[in-house]
Amino acid sequence: MNTPSLIELEIDAGIATLRLNRPEKRNAMSDEMRSQFIDALERVSADKAIRALVLTGNGKGFCAGGDVAGMERRMSAPAGEIGFNGWHRQQRVHYTQSLLHTMPKPTIAAVNGAASGLGADTALACDFIIASEAANFTWSYIHRGIVPDGGGMYFLPRRVGLPRAKELIFSGRKVEAEEALRLGIVDRMAPADSLVAEARAWAAEMSKGSxxxxxxxxxxxxxxxxxxxxxxxxxxxxxxxxxxxxxxxxxxxxxxxxxxxxxxxx
The missing domain is CATH 1.10.12 (Lyase 2-enoyl-coa Hydratase; Chain  A, domain 2)
Incomplete structure (x- = not known):
């Protein structure tokens, strides 16, 4: 029995649509999912026939952040290995976010549902964010006793200003789509049933130049x-x-x- 891919990549008319495909876990990022995500991002970045990328999630969530099961496994490691294991994982996280942030073509996050923790940071790593009314954003790291490690401390102040970024990160509160638009976290909104189509049309518009x-x-x-x-x-x-x-x-x-x-x- 074949294991379903945790990342779906579709390329049409020069626009790549990458879907996080772990809907039963609201697309929480496991180590295996991250590996597949890296492979897909490297492919999109290197393929000159692909002019832009749209990133979205399957199911009701965009990305629920890091996989809690992975957190549990890290804590159960021998005490002398936790620090190095964490450092190694961080290198993978940072490489993934850097691939998305520095991709030499326009990138658009089409946020279809909850974007929490690493999921919110992943949306911010894109050039633009379009969201449906079902979207919300939470920098929920504080509730797990950790700090944003997916670029949120870099990206969020650049979108909303430093005091507002501190408020959102220190409180870990939920930001619904309409507020996210007002704050500048989101650039555009679209109906849920046309979200990806509108994101793809925007990607085509942004990438038609040289x-x-x-x-x-x-x-x-x-x-x-x-x-x-x-x-x-x-x-x-x-x-x-x-x-x-x-x-x-x-x-x-x-x-x-x-x-x-x-x-x-x-």
Missing amino acids: ATALALGKTILNQSFELPSEQVFAQGSQAQGICYTSTEHREAVMAFLDKSAAGGAR
Whole structure:
């Protein structure tokens, strides 16, 4: 009997739709699920035919965070191994979130239900978030005696400001979809029955430009809060030099010149 895949990946018209597929556990992230998630993200990132990614969850939840059974196993390890085991796991978590955050193409989280703990951080690791009315967000780490380890302490202040991020992380309270939209956690809302379709349409819109310019621009924008203006300008100059040599730039300029020439001939 074949074990169902914990990650479903569908590619259509250059848009990849990745579905977390552990609905009976509200898509809580187990170690095996993370391994499959990494494989899928590496594939999407490397495939030049894929222009954008939509991430969502099967069933009623987006992602309930880390798998509690995995937490129990970590605590039952010999005392002398808990620290190193935890460090090793964190390397995998951070690699996964980095793959999503630095993917050289637009990424959209289509949040269909609860996004808790690591699930909320995973949505934030995407460039954009679209949510249904059934969505909610909880940075619930505090209820387990831990801190956000999926990037929430980096991503959340950049969306809502530092005091609000502290309030949400320190309280671990639930944020319903409408409040999430007001706070800037969510960028758009859509009906549940058309959520993924609208996310895919948005992904197509965001990725129809030059793939080279998108990848380079995203890389610089992701660092722009941390870098001084001189470095942003310097990286932009280097990126522009690469863009000047790209097929997309040449074709766009030639098409513009041809159109102008044709207009002048009349």
